[in-house]
Amino acid sequence: MSTPWESIVVGVALLGTMAAYALFAGADFGGGIWDLLAGSTERGERPREAIDRSVTPVWEGNQTWIVLGIVFVWTAYPSAFAAIMTSLFIPLSLSLLGILLRGIGFAFRHEAKKLRTQQFAGVLFAASSFLAPFFLGAAVGAVSTGRVRNDHHGDVLSAWVNAVALVTGALFVATCAFVGGMYLIGDSHRRGDEDMAKYFHYRTIGAGVVSAVLAFVNLLLMHGDAPYVFHRLIGPALPFMIVSVAGGAFAFVLVVLRKQFALRIATGVCVVCVVGAWGFAQYPYLLPTSLSLAEGSAPTAALLAEFAVIGLALLFVAPAFVYLYWLQQHERLAVTEESDVLEQAGAAENRLARTAPAPVGLRLATAVVIGVAGVDIAREGLARLRRLRRDRTYGPGIRRPRD
C-alpha cells in the first residue's frame, strides 16, 4: 500500500510543529534548567533575573506548539494517537504534569511576596522544566524502539522503561539546556550584560558536551534496541544527521570562540535537522514497525481538512508568533510592575469628576424608541396569532373569502 501524498504533507507539518516545539519550548525548558542549577538564592539572583526576563513573556506561546502537534496526530493519525496514549500513558501524563506545574510556578512566582513562597514557586517551575522534556523524550524514544504497538497490548511500563527511551529523555534535557543557553547568551549580549553572557557561555559549553556524548551513546544503544530506526538513521536519513551534527558542531565552536555570528541559526539547523532525521528514519512507519503511515492515516478528506488548518496556522499563528518574538527581542515586553500609562492616568484622574447622567433629551428619545418598538412587537405578535387562526379556519395562506 503506497503512502498517500496528503498524509506525507500532514506528516511534514507535524514534524515542523515538533521542531518548533523543540526549539522554542526547548529554550524555555533550558531556561528553567539553568534556573534550577543557578545555586543559592543570593548567588543565583542575577542569572535567575536574566532568565526571567528572557523566558517569561514568551513561555505560553512556546508551549502551545505541543497543542498543535497533538491535534495533528489526533485528527490525521487517530490509531497511532490511540496506541501512543495507551502505552505511554504514564510518561505523557508526567510530562503534562510538568507543563502544568510550570504554569502554576509562573503564576505564583510573580505574585508571591514572601521569599519562602517565591522560592517554592521557583523550584516548582525549575523542577518541572526537567520533568517535562525528560518524559517527552522518553515517549519519543519509546516510539522509536518499536515498543509502542498498534495492537494496544504494549506494556505500560516496559514500553518506556528501557535504555533507549531513558537516554533519549536525558538527551532531551541536555539539548534543552544547550538551546536555552544559546538563547540566553544572545539575550545577555543584546542587553549589554557581558558578565551574564560569559556565565551562560561556560554552562552552554558544558551542556553541549553532555548532549554530544548522550547523542552518541543513544545511537549506539539504538543499534541493538531500535534496529529499524538505527539503520534508516545511518542509511537514507544520513544527510539530515550530517547537517545536524555540522550545525551543532559549528554552534559549539562559535560558543567556544565567543562569537555571536549565526549562533542561533546554527543551533536551529541542528535541532530542526535532528527532528527531520528522526521523522525520515521512521518512514514509512508511524509506529515502527507495526503501523505504517498508509494504514494509520485518516481518510483523505480529513487530511485535506488538515491542510486548511496548516493554512490557518501560516496565516494567523506564524505572524503572531513572529510579532511576539520581535517585541520580546526589542525589549518591548516587560515583567516589571510599574506602568507609565498608569502613572500618567493617575495624574489625569485628579482633574476629573465622575461622569454625569445622560442629558434629558437623550433619555426621552430612548424611552420613545423603546415604547414604539414594544408596541410594534406586540402588534406583530397579535397579527401572527390572527394569521394562525385564519390559517386554521380557511387553510394555510388562503385569505378570508369575500362574502
Add this chain to the structure above:
Amino acid sequence: MTPLLLAAHDVVPARSQMGASLGFHIIFACFGVAMPTVLLAAHWIGLRRGNATALLLARRWSKVMAVIFAVGAVSGTVLSYELGLLWPGLMGVYGPAFGIPFSIEAIWFFVEAIFTAIYLYGWRKLPPWLHWWTGVPLVISGVLGALSVVAANSWLNQPGGYTMSHGRITSVDPWSVVFNKATPYEVPHMILAAYMVVGFTMAGVYAWGMVRGRRDAYHRLGFLISFATGAIAAPIQVVFGDTVARVIEQQQPQKFAAMELVAKTHSHVTEWLGGFEYHGHVYFGIGVPSFDSILVGYSPSRKIIGWDSVPVQDRAPLPDLIHLAFNVMVAVGVGLVVLAAWQGWVYWFRRTVPNTKWFLIPATFAGLGAIAAMESGWIVTEVGRQPWVVYHVLRTSDAVTTSGGVPVTLVFTIVIYAVLTGVTVFVPMLMGKRWRASTPPPPDDPDDAPRQPPVPLGSEQPVG
C-alpha cells in the same frame, strides 16, 4: 428510566467522567471567551478618559486572566486526551469529521496564547493604544474558538457533511461539518452564556466587597463594567433562548419532550414549572394549561410530540433531570434579567449602583447563578441527546471504550480538576488580598458622601 439502567454498567462511569471534565472546563473556557472583552472595556475607559482606577482594574484583571487562561489550557488538553481514551467508537470512526472543528480550535487557541502574553507583558513598554489593540485578537480568537468547539458539539446534535461506506468515512465537507444545522443557535447561545457567566461572576467579586462596606470608586467601577457585560447579554440570551427551544422542538423532538415533560403526543400541552413525572402524571409542578403549545406554535391547539412516539430504548433518560435543568436555566436567566433591569434603571437615573443589600447580595451570587444556568443548559443538551452520542447515527453505548480502568482515570481527572479549581480560585484570591494590602484605601465613592441639595432634573451638565 429503564434505558439508563440497560446500558448502565459500561456507559455510566465514562459519561460521568466526561460530564465532570466538561462541566469544569466550560467554566474556564467562558473566561477565555468573554474576559478579554470586559478587560478591554475597562482598559478603553482608562485610556479614553484618563481614568487610573479603570486602568488599575484592567491591569489586575489581565493577571487574573493569564492565570485562568493557563489553567484552561491544561484542562482543555486533558479533555483532548479523554475524547480519545473514553470514546474510541466516536473518535475512531467519526474522528475525521468530528475532529475538524477541534483542529481549527487549536489555531485560535494558539493565537490567544500569543496575544495573552503580548497583552500581559505589554503594559509597561508598548504605546498605550497599540497595547489596547493587542488585546483585540483575544476577543476575536475567543469567539472563533468558541465557534469551533461548540460547532463540534452541535455536529453531534445535527450530524452532516460526510459520506460513509463500509463503516469508514470516505469523504468530508469541512464547511458543512462546522456550519451544521445546530451551529446557528448553539454557538450564539453559548457565547452569550459565556459573557453572562464572566460578567456576573466578576461583578460578584465587587458586589461582595461593597456588601462588606468597601464602597469606593474602585469597587463601583469594577462592578459596573463587569455587571454591564452580563446585563447586556442577559436579555438577548432570554429572547434568543426562546427561539432555540422552538428549533429544538423541530430538530430533536425527543429532547424537547423531556424538557417539557410531554409524555404523550397531543395538543393543548400544559407548560410545567418544576414537577416530576410519574406514569404520565406530573406531580408537584405548577401547570399553565395549553401554554407550552402557545409557546411553541403561538396557538393552544399546536400538537407537540411526546416521548411515547419512539420505543423505550430510543427515549432520553432521566426526563425529570432534563426538565429540572431546563427550568433552572430559564428561571435563572429571567432572574438575571430582572437584576440587570434594576441596575439599568438605577444607573440610568442616578449613575450609580443600588445601595441596598437587597440588590448587592443577589448580585454577589449572580455569577454562581449564571454558572448554574449554563451547566443546566449543557445537561439539557447532553443528557437530552442520549441514548445517542451522534444523533440518530451512533449510540453512546457503542462508542464507549471497552477496556476497563475508567473508574481509575475518573479519580485521576477529578484530582486534576480539584487542583485546577483550587488554583483558579485561590491565586486570584491571594492576588486580591495582596492588592488590598499594597494600595492605600482608594477615595470614597462620591455616592456615599453626604448628599448635596438636589439638582433640578435637566440642569446637570456632562463633566469632562
